[in-house]
Amino acid sequence: MGQRLLIIRFSAIGDLLLTSPVLQYLSSCGHRLTLVVKGSHIGVAELLPGVDELLVWEESYADLIEHSKWRYDAVIDLQGTYQSRSFTRKLGLRVSTFHKPYLKRWLLLITKSPSFKIQPVVERYAHAASPWLADGILPMELSLRLPENETIKNALVFVIGGSHAGKRLSLTQWQEIISNVALGTNPMVLLGGPGDQKLAHELAEEFDYLIDATSYSVALGLSLIRDAAIVVSGDTGFMHAAALLDTPLVSFWGATHPNLGFAPWPVRSAQKEVISKSMWTPMSKHGKKLPFLPNPMNKLLVSEVLSAIEQMLRDKTTP
Structure with a gap:
């Protein structure tokens, strides 16, 4: 049975686009998705597949803290920062958090060694969402909500x-x-x-x-x-x-x-x-x-x- 999922990913363009495979897969599993983004990136968030409701972080913060416990079944934190963790702790819900490999990244930047290659961020998003994903692979064909391009093709x-x-x-x-x-x-x-x-x-x-x-x-x-x-x-x-x-x-x-x-x-x-x-x-x-x-x-x-x-x-x- 599908669940009501609150998903946190504040910004930015590339990071939001890279949530697309996970969002589309969650939606195909029957879950209802509410995505929280910062107002400066609402235009990008509107293009993402599988999202049923969009909330602007700056406008919804207080309301979410007060009412999330009754509106949602769980939270998937795809931001994984101190700010997002502090926020999700206040919601009184089960939370699954995207983890950032700070140590491995530091070692890669210092040593330049491919031994410290980091797993693709899309796969790390999927790991955070895995309790709600059916067995299978992430979709390769995405349904981004893009306008028609009438003028410039094959450029x-x-x-x-x-x-x-x-x-x-x-x-x-x-x-x-x-x-x-x-x-x-x-x-x-x-x-x-x-x-x-x-x-x-x-x-x-x-x-x-x-x-x-x-x-x-x-x-x-x-x-x-x-x-x-x-x-x-x-x-x-x-x-x-x-x-x-x-x-x-x-x-x-x-x-x-x-x-x-x-x-x-x-x-x-x-x-x-x-x-x-x-x-x-x-x-x-x-x-x-x-x-x-x-x-x-x-x-x-x-x-x-x-x-x-x-x-x-x-x-x-x-x-």
């Missing part, structure tokens, strides 16, 4: 953004990539957020065939990703979306690294990873560049990104 999408410098390529690196990708029938699109519009403007001025989509909503951006021929991205929410939506993907890594648990999931044949040659990779979980060290993204070989793109384009045209 080569360059995701030029990133939350921190260690996840972003420089203007010069993007210029080298774009100038060396053969012009074909595929539109070329620049995707990012409001903070990337200056870079997009500089690139579009130099390459007038580029389409600047940095002003698009997240939902429209995800529709572009779904309908793209190839996505080229750093460690971003759009990168995770490409993997989840089975879009061919070239991902590049500077201050972060796939071994930190945020590699493209699921692993598919049409995926290639290009990792910086810097001795400082990985430097941080979130892509922050330490102030006293060089940006590892400076040691990313653009030639490897170009080779990966060219190989993917050949694979798409080979019968």
Whole structure:
């Protein structure tokens, strides 16, 4: 019999998207899902599959503490922070919490050794939700609630953004990539957020065939990703979306690294990873560049990104 589950995941775009396989599976098992997110990410949460009710954390905090015991059967905490743990302890319900491997992550960042490779975050979400999941595997085909993309199909999408410098390529690196990708029938699109519009403007001025989509909503951006021929991205929410939506993907890594648990999931044949040659990779979980060290993204070989793109384009045209 299905249960009424309260699920906590406050942010951010990539992390919320990576809950999709677990949410969809929980829903298919007959459970009723209420998802709590922070207000700044409600737009992304509205796209997730299997969610019956959305609550904004800032608006619902007091009400949840007072009434959760009668409204829900259990809590799944997919945030796993001090804030979320403190909150769920006040609800008087059974709680299953997503655990973060702090020690293993620290050892990986210090030693750079693959011996400390961290389990994919989607699988760790699934472990937290396992008491309510039937035996089986997580869904690979996801039903994200995306709008129709009526205009740009089969594009080569360059995701030029990133939350921190260690996840972003420089203007010069993007210029080298774009100038060396053969012009074909595929539109070329620049995707990012409001903070990337200056870079997009500089690139579009130099390459007038580029389409600047940095002003698009997240939902429209995800529709572009779904309908793209190839996505080229750093460690971003759009990168995770490409993997989840089975879009061919070239991902590049500077201050972060796939071994930190945020590699493209699921692993598919049409995926290639290009990792910086810097001795400082990985430097941080979130892509922050330490102030006293060089940006590892400076040691990313653009030639490897170009080779990966060219190989993917050949694979798409080979019968």
